[in-house]
Amino acid sequence: MAAGARALPGVSLTWAIDDPRMRRLILRLFVAGLAVFIGIPLLTLVLWSFAGEWFWPNVIPTQWTIRWYEQVFENPRVVNAMVLSFTIAPVVTVLTALIAIPAGYAFARLNVPFRRVLLLLFLIPNAFPRIGLYVSLAVLYYQINLIDTYWGVVFLHMIGTLVYMTWITTATFRSIDPHLEEAARDAGASPLRAFWSVVFPLALPGIIVASLFSFLASLDEAQGTLIVGTPHFITMPVLMYTLISSFERPVAAVFSVLLSLPSLVLLVAAQRYLRSEYVAAGLGRV
Amino acid sequence: MAEVELRGVSKYYKEVAAVSDVSLRIPDREFVALLGPSGCGKTTTLRMLAGFIRPDTGQILIDGKDVTDLPPERRPTAMVFQSYALWPHMTVGENISFGLKLRKVPAAQIAERARAMLDVVRLPGVEHRFPSQLSGGQQQRVALARALVLGPKILLLDEPLSNLDAKLRVRMRDEIRRIQQELQITTVYVTHDQEEALTMADRIAVMNRGVIQQLGDANDIYDRPATSFVADFIGQSNFFRGTLRRANGVTWAHIGDERVAVEPVDGAPDGAHVTVSTRPEVVEVVRAPEPGAFALDDPRLVNFGAYQRLAGRHPTLGPIEARVPKSFRLDARPVYVKLTRARAFAEPEAEMRD
Numbered sequence: 001m002a003a004g005a006r007a008l009p010g011v012s013l014t015w016a017i018d019d020p021r022m023r024r025l026i027l028r029l030f031v032a033g034l035a036v037f038i039g040i041p042l043l044t045l046v047l048w049s050f051a052g053e054w055f056w057p058n059v060i061p062t063q064w065t066i067r068w069y070e071q072v073f074e075n076p077r078v079v080n081a082m083v084l085s086f087t088i089a090p091v092v093t094v095l096t097a098l099i100a101i102p103a104g105y106a107f108a109r110l111n112v113p114f115r116r117v118l119l120l121l122f123l124i125p126n127a128f129p130r131i132g133l134y135v136s137l138a139v140l141y142y143q144i145n146l147i148d149t150y151w152g153v154v155f156l157h158m159i160g161t162l163v164y165m166t167w168i169t170t171a172t173f174r175s176i177d178p179h180l181e182e183a184a185r186d187a188g189a190s191p192l193r194a195f196w197s198v199v200f201p202l203a204l205p206g207i208i209v210a211s212l213f214s215f216l217a218s219l220d221e222a223q224g225t226l227i228v229g230t231p232h233f234i235t236m237p238v239l240m241y242t243l244i245s246s247f248e249r250p251v252a253a254v255f256s257v258l259l260s261l262p263s264l265v266l267l268v269a270a271q272r273y274l275r276s277e278y279v280a281a282g283l284g285r286v
Numbered sequence: 287m288a289e290v291e292l293r294g295v296s297k298y299y300k301e302v303a304a305v306s307d308v309s310l311r312i313p314d315r316e317f318v319a320l321l322g323p324s325g326c327g328k329t330t331t332l333r334m335l336a337g338f339i340r341p342d343t344g345q346i347l348i349d350g351k352d353v354t355d356l357p358p359e360r361r362p363t364a365m366v367f368q369s370y371a372l373w374p375h376m377t378v379g380e381n382i383s384f385g386l387k388l389r390k391v392p393a394a395q396i397a398e399r400a401r402a403m404l405d406v407v408r409l410p411g412v413e414h415r416f417p418s419q420l421s422g423g424q425q426q427r428v429a430l431a432r433a434l435v436l437g438p439k440i441l442l443l444d445e446p447l448s449n450l451d452a453k454l455r456v457r458m459r460d461e462i463r464r465i466q467q468e469l470q471i472t473t474v475y476v477t478h479d480q481e482e483a484l485t486m487a488d489r490i491a492v493m494n495r496g497v498i499q500q501l502g503d504a505n506d507i508y509d510r511p512a513t514s515f516v517a518d519f520i521g522q523s524n525f526f527r528g529t530l531r532r533a534n535g536v537t538w539a540h541i542g543d544e545r546v547a548v549e550p551v552d553g554a555p556d557g558a559h560v561t562v563s564t565r566p567e568v569v570e571v572v573r574a575p576e577p578g579a580f581a582l583d584d585p586r587l588v589n590f591g592a593y594q595r596l597a598g599r600h601p602t603l604g605p606i607e608a609r610v611p612k613s614f615r616l617d618a619r620p621v622y623v624k625l626t627r628a629r630a631f632a633e634p635e636a637e638m639r640d
């Protein structure tokens with residue numbers, strides 16, 4: 001069955017341990033370790049963002065306040081940056097999806113010549129220090145008048161998001177039994193109808209995960225945006241870099257919380273779609 | 287009324303012919319099995335009938351109308367896939383209704399026809415379940431219902447039983463045959479399982495290397511195989527290599543110093559190299575020497591539960607097997623076999639069984 005065929009052999013971290021109790025224990029320790037490494041810094045950030053007074057050796061702040069938040073939200077540059085970030089990320093995601101879904105489908109189903117080479121080409125931007133790429137992109141942007149423009153920033157973000165999304169959608173479409181599509185054709189559906197009624201719904205979890213990655217990657221992109229977007233297109237992470245040194249520590253914490261919040265909300269919302277095989281695909285398993 | 291015809295159909299992959307100049311006419315209501323080992327071209331042939339593969343040469347006609355260039359959605363065929371290919375995100379009812387909705391059938395009629403078809407496949411009341419909640423055999427029935435509800439002229443089945451366990455396979459075999467008889471639908475059935483082909487089909491096309499080796503009913507291909515491949519692939523056969531000689535109206539195959547009478551061979555001259563085959567169940571076993579009986583060295587018995595097989599060796603002919611009743615006992619007396627109803631095939635070396 002298709003569902004069975006889609007379940008990939010799980011990569012278990014504990015495959016070598018025979019005793020199930022031991023295995024559970026190690027798994028729990030591992031999860032606890034992860035929670036400590038990810039959770040404690042996040043928690044500290046949240047605490048700092050609300051700290052009125054917090055001196056060593058107190059474990060939690062001795063005074064609480066929301067004045068750092070007020071300070072941040074009263075700053076018009078911050079609000080502008082937030083609005084900009086949240087108008088860029090959805091556009092990047094939609095444009096990326098419009099390219100990556102057909103591309104992923106083509107890589108998965110059609111006999112694309114040099115399929116592997118093309119997929120690797122997509123990875124090239126990731127294989128070199130990004131900063132070099134951004135500088136040469138900036139030079140190009142000057143020539144074609146894209147420097148310091150909205151679309152210039154959008155296209156720059158798409159260099160990264162296209163990689164994620166094409167790889168994930170390719171793996172997603174490949175995991176769908178081609179016979180399901182043929183059965184739809186056999187029942188009278190045109191190729192397009194077969195795609196919309198059968199392939200797309202089955203690929204939706206993978207597409208959602210890929211879109212999520214794209215959205216968050218765009219929201220988080222700072223290096224390139226700083227180079228091609230200044231001075232008029234300052235997104236949240238860029239602003240954070242530029243302002244962080246001129247503010248008190250709790251303000252930086254507020255920024256971090258504000259930047260982490262969308263990721264957290266989206267990841268929790270899409271949690272049921274985050275199946276390991278799609279995530280693995282984004283990390284290079286096709 | 288629906289008859290289907292393949293006319294000189296070929297399909298090449300790179301230089302290799304997957305299907306080579308196949309012609310086959312299937313009259314209305316007939317159940318034809320395409321039988322052969324994997325890679326023989328049977329599935330390619332079926333997929334060309336369905337429209338998933340376009341033949342490189344030749345024509346496909348349904349009711350005399352050329353459908354060679356039509357995509358699957360515009361052909362009056364319906365296919366049942368080996369993996370069933372039920373859409374996992376749709377309920378059984380939605381799976382069966384999908385094609386009817388595309389055809390803009392009124393909703394009330396859709397529900398009625400879906401229900402009626404689930405009755406035909408004897409799986410009523412599962413409309414609201416998802417395919418994953420059904421057993422393999424039930425999924426098979428749903429796949430059949432989904433194909434049949436569209437009222438296709440031709441039903442195509444691609445190894446539909448190979449994912450089921452042995453007992454269920456036998457039951458579904460009878461079910462598919464019953465439904466085919468009930469609906470009087472022209473059917474093409476692909477299988478590598480000779481028992482399925484022999485028990486279900488009106489006619490069987492035995493395929494090998496992209497070519498139909500023989501087309502006939504179960505008796506034709508079992509009792510009168512046309513090629514050594516068919517004799518080998520269907521059931522079991524004893525094989526010998528020899529030379530053809532005709533004398534006094536009898537056709538002989540000379541094998542070393544021995545000779546075996548064979549059924550008349552058309553189109554092969556005396557002296558032609560032939561492959562001789564005979565079925566173990568027509569080999570006659572005797573305990574005293576007589577003309578035409580070959581002494582068997584090292585006879586031994588192999589028990590198959592329902593019968594026994596006597597296996598031995600003749601110094602010139604080589605290994606020979608014969609089917610014997612369970613009451614048969616070996617003792618000090620010698621064993622002789624008479625090779626009756628032997629058939630000789632004059633084939634180019636390349637065509638011989640390998």
